Amino acid sequence: MKKIYSLLISALLISGISQAQSLSASNVYVSGPVFMMEGHATITNNSGTAKDVLVQRTINNIVPGHVSYFCWFECYGETTSLAPDPINIPAGSSTSIFKAYLESNLIPGISYVKYCFFDMANTSDSVCVDFVFDASTGISEVPTDRNFISKPYPNPAKENTSFLVNLNKGSKGSRIKIFNMLGAEVKDIPVTDSRNSVKINVADLKSGVYFYSLWVNNKSTGTGKLMISRD
Numbered sequence: 430m431k432k433i434y435s436l437l438i439s440a441l442l443i444s445g446i447s448q449a450q451s452l453s454a455s456n457v458y459v460s461g462p463v464f465m466m467e468g469h470a471t472i473t474n475n476s477g478t479a480k481d482v483l484v485q486r487t488i489n490n491i492v493p494g495h496v497s498y499f500c501w502f503e504c505y506g507e508t509t510s511l512a513p514d515p516i517n518i519p520a521g522s523s524t525s526i527f528k529a530y531l532e533s534n535l536i537p538g539i540s541y542v543k544y545c546f547f548d549m550a551n552t553s554d555s556v557c558v559d560f561v562f563d564a565s566t567g568i569s570e571v572p573t574d575r576n577f578i579s580k581p582y583p584n585p586a587k588e589n590t591s592f593l594v595n596l597n598k599g600s601k602g603s604r605i606k607i608f609n610m611l612g613a614e615v616k617d618i619p620v621t622d623s624r625n626s627v628k629i630n631v632a633d634l635k636s637g638v639y640f641y642s643l644w645v646n647n648k649s650t651g652t653g654k655l656m657i658s659r660d
Contacts, residue, residue, distance in 0.1 A: 451476035452546055452556045456525065459560060464593045464626040465582050468529030468560040472546050474518040481515035481549040484527065492538030495564070499544065500528040504588065515549050533564035535593070535624055540564070576600055578643035578651035585656035588632045592641070596623040600645045605629065607655065608640045615639065631657055 456471040474480050484501045487510070491497060498507045502514035518524055531540055540562045547555035579593035596603050605627060607616035618629055620643075634657045642652040 450554050450556065451480070452482065452548065452554055454546070454556045454558050455523075457558055457560075459562060462579065462582050462593065463564050463566070464533055464535060464579070465591045465628075466531045466533070466562045466564070467583070468531070468542075468544075468558075468562070469525070470527050470529075470544070470558050471523050471525045472518065472527060472556070473523040474520060477520050479517055479519045480554075481517050482546055483515045483549055484512045484544055484546045486510045486529075487543040487545070489541040489543055489559070491540040491542065492533075492536055492564070494534050494536040495538070495540045495562070496530075496532040496534065497540065497542050498530050500530075501526065504528075529560055531560075531562035531564075532591075532626060532628075533562075534626060537565050576603075576643060576645045576650050578605070578641075578653075580653060581641065581655050585658035586631050587658060589628055589630055590655065591626050591628045592643075593626050594620050594622075594624070594643065596620065596645065598623075602644070602646060604644045606642050606644055606649075607631075607634075608642075610638055631655075 451474060453473045453475055454470050456469060459466055459468050461467040472482065486499055488497060496507050498505060501512040502516055516524060529542065529544055543557055543559045545555050545557040576597050577595040581590040581592055583590060592605060603620040605618045605620060606614055609615050615634060616629060618627060620627060636657050636659045639655045639657060640652060641655050642649045
């Protein structure tokens with residue numbers, strides 16, 4: 430069976446393209462583990478002039494408990510559907526900065542989310558991408574009879590990284606701790622739910638190699654390596 434942190438590639442549909450439009454989408458795919466899926470798309474300006482491009486999210490059908498959000502000029506919370514800031518795409522150029530995220534919170538099901546990219550000066554000049562985030566498989570493979578922490582995703586991380594954690598019955602005082610190369614503790618995050626995904630902000634950490642570990646009943650388990658990169 431595939432491990433929980435193996436890549437899950439979902440089927441995608443690209444819509445809304447016509448000959449009159451200058452924006453196009455390519456390299457569209459979904460990656461990441463089932464608890465934190467990441468949609469990718471490269472947006473290209475095929476015209477002869479630069480364009481200020483915005484993106485708007487439309488949730489077609491989302492499983493209750495799933496959380497959807499995206500990054501364009503910056504990363505926005507789940508309540509933001511229209512990016513407040515445009516990205517300037519020069520004539521004939523592309524950008525791959527866009528990321529669409531879906532946190533499943535270990536709830537099985539398939540969520541469908543559409544993102545449309547459009548020229549601020551001409552909203553009819555647009556291209557839309559439909560992402561299919563499939564969390565219907567893989568969740569059952571997470572062990573439920575022992576303390577478990579997945580590999581982090583993304584890794585290397587830039588702003589945030591997430592772990593999937595399962596705590597055995599009777600586990601107390603559970604925490605995720607991150608240490609630098611000198612062994613100094615730089616993060617100490619409490620884990621309150623027995624089976625959940627935990628997102629950790631690492632924007633304050635310098636680029637380099639760190640180590641993480643799940644601590645349960647004052648004992649370390651599931652140690653691994655986390656890379657922080659600002660590039």
